[in-house]
Amino acid sequence: MSRFQVILFAALLGFCLQVSAAINVQVVGLFPGAAVLKVDGQRKLVKVGETGPGGVQVVSADSRSAVLRVEGVERSYNLSRDYSATSGVASAPAQVSIAKGIGGHYWVAGSISGKNVQFLVDTGATAIAMNEGAAKRLGIDYRVQGQPMVVNTASGTAQAWRVKLDSVKIGGIEVLGVEAAVVAGEAPTEVLLGMSFLNRVSWREDQGMLRLEAKY
Structure with missing residues (x-):
């Protein structure tokens, strides 16, 4: 192999390594x-x-x-x-089916930013909502990172903070950058899975089941 061939081979090898490492x-x-x-x-x-x-x-x-x-x-x-x-084929969207529970409500286990949460599905809530205690357990620094606002509750108006959650996951469905509200006090007693999450997935009620499907 000539000196020119050696140099050319080395250059081609370096190029291939760069491509493979991209x-x-x-x-x-x-x-x-x-x-x-x-x-x-x-x-x-x-x-x-x-x-x-x-x-x-x-x-x-x-x-x-x-x-x-x-x-x-x-x-x-x-x-x-x-x-x-x-396979090079678009993966099928993840799906989750939730059975109606006690009181006719839909309860589902999930996570917020990797931390486990029991959600109560609430299509009447404009966003995921939780009380201060739940936010603290989840490590959400709402007073520093949140935007103050006032929300309407069953008991009247209340101080709250608008925050953005890194991720919300239900089964195999994960949504990133989800808006939520942290409400001052002890209400709501459950973490509400509101429309800021549901609007980012496909969902429907079908014979006592709530069926969620990820959107591409």
């Missing part, structure tokens, strides 16, 4: 000022100006596209479906 970046959720990134299988909500998995930075984002800085290069990304790494 990270896989997808935008699987878009919001004004934030994007849900999936980088090499790791999913995270990243706000504009912040850096997510793999060192990927969100430069700008709206409901149509996001500009990401990946390995020093800026590029516009549109919303993409979540594809299976093994």
